[in-house]
Amino acid sequence: MRAYDELFAMECTIADNAGDWPEEAAVPPPAEWLAQSPAVAAAYARRLARDGRFGEAKPLLAFAVRGFARSGAAGALRAGIAWLVDVGLHLGDVAEAETGLRFLQEETELPDDGGDSRPDVSFALGRGGFLLGLSVEERLRRFEEAAIGFAGADRRERALAAAFEWKRLSDAAEMPVEAGASIVRTMRQKAAWHPAYLPHAKLLEAGPGAAAQEEAFGACAYYRALAEALRLRLTLPTLGDAELDREAERAEVARRDRFPGDLELQAEGLLRAASRHARAGRDAEARAALAEVEALLPLGLPPEYRRAIARAAALVEGAKAAPREGAPVRVRCFGELELERAGEPIAAPRWRRKKAQELFLLLLLRPGHAMPKEHAIDALFGSDAEPDKAANQLYVAIHEIRRALKESLGWSEGAALRDGVVSLPEASIEEVDAEKYVTLVRVADRLQQDQPELSEELYETAAELYGPLLPNKPYLEWLDRRRDELERLQSRVLERLYRAALRRSDLARAERYARAWSELDPHREEALQALLKLLTDAGRRSEAASLYEAFERRLRDELGAKPSPETRRLLGASISVRKM
Template sequence: MLTKSLSSKAFRTAKPFILVAAVRKGMPIRVVEYVKQNGMGSTRGEKPLLEAVGKLLASKRFDEAIFQLECLSANGTFVPAQLLAQIPSKLLVKSPVLLHAYAEHLTGQGKLALAKTYALLAVKTFLEQGLSASFQASCALLATIHARLGELSEAEVVLLQLHDENLRADEGQSGSVLLALAELGHLIGLEESRSAERYCQAILLFEREGQPRLACTAAFCRLFAGVYTMDCGVWEDGLSDLRRKLNGSGLAGEFDSRLLLLECAYASRSGNWDYLLELERGRATADVKELDYYHAAYLQLLVLRAKLRTGKLADTQTIDEWEHEASDVRMLWLYSCAKLEVSLAAKDDRQTKRWKERLSSLRANGGAPPPIERLALSLERDAERNIMQTDDHSAAVRTSIPWKVRCFGGFGFFREGQEVQRLVWKRKKAFELFLFLLLQPGYAAPKDQVASLLFNGDENEGNKVSNQIYVCVHQIRQTAERFLGLEQAVVVKDGIVRLSEAGFDYVDVEKYRTLVKVGENLWGSGERELALELMEEASQLYGELLPASLNADWLELVREQLSDYQEGLLHKLWDAAYGARQYDRAETVAKAWIRLVPFKEQAYHAMIRSVYELGRKNEAKEWYGRLEAMCRDEYGVMPDPGLRTKLFG
């Protein structure tokens, strides 16, 4: 008997999974019945199951192996390509479930033409068998393949059909369809602002169906698509949530390389190139070979950008191989972005213009999916500036209008009609001195203080430290003149190193400190309403100070001081909102407070009390559980028992 031959110890000891997953996916009846009778494994029990299938294939028991692989697929198990490759084609085509799985593998390998063939066969067979859920999942895969091949008309036809079916669905929506619409909805005019909602719906559906791998994949896709557009706090919360999902389902090792890609892409968002390279070098557990070819190439591009923008040697020859992947439109985008990056680094105006035009041509033939679009737009802006700013750059940008400087959430300079995001420095110490002066009152500091804090010496002890300071001052003048059009941007006079006050009239950190100081004074004098207005304005300015990869003792002290300021503001803002019974506002402030100081018990108390007053008592208990775990793990104590009594009675 077939089922008896499959009832090995590996299968009998596997934990049951949620049967509805197989039913909703529209799996063949024989698979659903087998799952119902025997149960299948969770992700933690997959290895022995796959080994058992391997033995069936080795002994040429193909029918049994196909049946078992269909059952595994119903459980959301990742069926290895090497197992599918062992099945004769004439037998493989009889199983639409495995045709779909093989088409997914081929898509990940970049073999799109062959993948389309298998996906079409799966669509046709599922339709003939009346398995609507599986039919829709294969249609979603087919739409993805069409889009990557540049067959946009075909992709649009399939996506429109899926969108209509999804709206009319009587028994709930399809996670696979929602994921495809989230990623490709822009092709049929769906609002991009709704993409995040579709990603979240897909994640929830996969979780309800007991499909942790698909849920984590959808969560990865959401974060990758939004790496340049999502609010930083929301994105970071999403990454933490993905890590929890992976740890809870035993999939952490399988997703290591995808987590590395996410972290590197996020580092590139704020131009933290040194940190990006640290991440890439420290990938102890991440095997980049586990990435599909497109995501592996994207990671290569990020590393290439980081090396070129930090003045390091970069292997630019490997990107030429991407041109051979021309069947995939996304690879053409990546190739063009890489060539434009290389041209910018080489200051080759002719090639810069050529590759900028290539990206414009690709955009005219159909927009790129995020995050390529954002990356390409950033590069094109850099190229536009490069083309306009030739050797006479400083004359072109010179003007009497001073610059506004952003230090929170990245580093940049702004004034009417102009924006500069990147300055090229020959010496890291010159960059550090420039930042140090920007963060000082009046943009100035005594020379002996500069020597002590930045050069670990006393400028009166000898000429060495003094010479180093003057070399950095000269470098600042050159860089500021070239990129900001400022002459004599820094001077050393009467023992003071000073930036030109005419060159800079606003630094966000300076404004933040002023708002905090005035707000605290008003608070102390009883002018609470006005104080809260200024504190709210200050709290909105705050963010990560300068590139996270820039490490210096003096800078860490500044970061700690500003963090303390921000915590004090959030505490007062929460007290005010909670006291005024504005519990929605109190919850928002509490979230920001926890993000700022994730090991602060008071911040958790604020969150728990806020959601409790909003009537979400179960959520309050969940937050208490997190607080309890944090106190136990970090401090070896338990939280305030009075709070527990209020929640649990």
């Protein structure tokens, strides 16, 4: 009797939770519950689907649907079929999904029974409506209904999933901004009194490609992975970074392994591979990857992927036919300034005015290679410069940049001043190593918690890329600030690599990074402590004592300070013995 009471209590909890598995409930539930209760089976299947475990979710949903049909629970039946359709679409079970969709389409024409199934049904019709010949506009309307319905029932995670699907379909179809007025307004109103809906509103109001805000999905592992895959495809290819592409591809492989059989994650990984092969000039491999994506379309891959396939195919053709003259350049700022095009070095511009060269370097090291006119004037001439005179000098520098870049690089456009913003032509710059370095670190930071191994690999790539920033350039206040910023960033990267190696007990690697950390930041006591601890633990106390004494002298001579007692304790008797 007690077991029945517990099962009944769980069914009541699930009903109060709009049919979803309660977050606080243990998983997996007892096997006998899954065998006896369609409600428990359906709720736990939803939890599995949320985590991308579609193959496990499908038989539980099929069992639940049969149970709901026998009991005459119309609302639960519709919701169960809607979830079964969604899982089928993920797995490529097109025939079953289409049968379920036709049933749901007929059901939507009946009066609403006041249940909670309507948003689930709308979501399924949005996801699979292309199998029924529904237009993009109709599918968007369905996603909008789903997002608003889920929000009204306070099913935040599902509301975010529906908003995500609406956003990426809208972006793929290049719909006008006003098409989303209703859903945006609803989410704004919801967010006004419930802050948990702020990610929903921000997602919908952002520009194209913003559907890839994977951090907003919290515990929903599948949508977080899909959003991140979209971000990798939409954002990282603009960096032109082959090494980063390899890391991103590894991440895609890992995700495909974690979510086996999912069509969209397979497609995202293949599109990434096609892009990577195209940029490397491997046309045959790129075309093969695109052919694999096209083969997924009849299995239920949404038709909006045809646009992505077409764009990737255009990239293959563009990479094959790209002219050398005036093509984008890669710029190296770590070390001596170096430029290259199509893998071959090219001569740096010849400057007639120092301020033009300084402005060129300033813009190269800015995000998007642009900055407000006032900030450029402050950096070049100082905040106390006479405004009119400084503005004239800025125009002269811009004109000189245009001349120099046209002569040396063949650019039809050089620097420009539009709407109060000074910029270089972004399309003409494939990558700047300092910018790439910062991007690598930021991506690694974001992946550190969920994917520590990939994060560590990206940190390693960044650490190897780093070097002194334009060391042959004379003192410039803005350049010195940027050098300091990058040095602090590299110090943090080396510290994280040291700690990651230490967690794996890879002492040789830990020592290498601790030593590099200490050399980069010679006054940083934590860096020295890390190195001393490794050396003393390895019995290399004499070497540790020499490093300590050099550090002690450096602090005394340069800063008038002393090492902390904690650092001295790491050496113990070694220092005393050497000083006797």
